[in-house]
Amino acid sequence: MIEKIITINNELCKQDGLCAQICPMKIFIQETKKTPHIEKTNHCVLCGQCLAVCPASAIHHSRLRKEDLVQIVEPHPVNEKAMMTLIRQRRSVRVYKNKEIPADVLEEIADSCGYCPTGAHGQQGWVRNITIVSGQENMKRILDLTVEYMRMLKSKLEGFVVNYLSRWIPEIQGGLATLPDISLRLAQYEKGRDVILYNAPAAIFVHAPRNTSTPQIDCDAALYSMMLLAHTKGLGTCWMGWVQNAAAGFQVKSFTALRDFLKIPTDHRVYGALIIGYPKIQLHSIPPRETRINWIN
Known part of the structure; x- marks a missing residue:
């Protein structure tokens, strides 16, 4: 099993807690209005939601590349x-x-x-x-x-x-x-x-x-x-x-x-x-x- 390493850049993080709200496995924990801390990265299911929601690109994931994300231009294309x-x-x-x-x-x-x-x-x-x-x-x-x-x-x-x-x-x-x-x-x-x-x-x-x-x-x-x-x-x-x-x-x-x-x-x-x-x-x-x-x- 390849280890998953997830980090947050404190200087870029807006401390909005969006990653903590959207992560289905609750890997990101934000108890107060500060940079969330990360727990149990081995539970990560590689959904990419954390990278997709972060407005400041403050999250780094060793198994997911930011450059692979496709920007949403039309929220409701059909x-x-x-x-x-x-x-x-x-x-x-x-x-x-x-x-x-x-x-x-x-x-x-x-x-x-x-x-x-x-x-x-x-x-x-x-x-x-x-x-x-x-x-x-x-x-x-x-x-x-x-x-x-x-x-x-x-x-x-x-x-x-x-x-x-x-x-x-x-x-x-x-x-x-x-x-x-x-x-x-x-x-x-x-x-x-x-x-x-x-x-x-x-x-x-x-x-x-x-x-x-x-x-x-x-x-x-x-x-x-x-x-x-x-x-x-x-x-x-x-x-x-x-x-x-x-x-x-x-x-x-x-x-x-x-x-x-x-x-x-x-x-x-x-x-x-x-x-x-x-x-x-x-x-x-x-x-x-x-x-x-x-x-x-």
């Missing part, structure tokens, strides 16, 4: 109407053009998830872990391995023990409820039709260390941020649960072929996956969606 329109227009896409996505576009989309609302990954700070797969041969490999996983899961769900235990365990009942969907997709695969990856030209996987506090939530937020940015670039995306499960070996721990193909670190797990490409069909309207709100005042 108005609420435009943002709501973006959220509403983003739809799941399952019909794609046979057109490759430039590598730099995929990387820019992947980079965006570093700014989504997620928890720090322990001492790694705010690092997000993304695996991008593109190319017809690689995508075919993902499809084949996902099918292999689904066949193994189907066999397990159809077994006597699982069906017997399902009488008392709701989670198993939920698993059995997926059998019709699994059977449908496998049947289509046998006929040469892809209703798993939908012939998309690329896929993005999000993975995180297993020992972090909220890895599933972190990766969910990362996926959604990439989906929104992809939409602004004229790209379509679709959240892929079966591919994600295959990469994680969900309910079939012996299946590691897809995670091995993706070269996922042994201490990580894949918590999210999406396919991405140029939509072949353009929607002319937005289907209605309902939100049920319950107020507690």
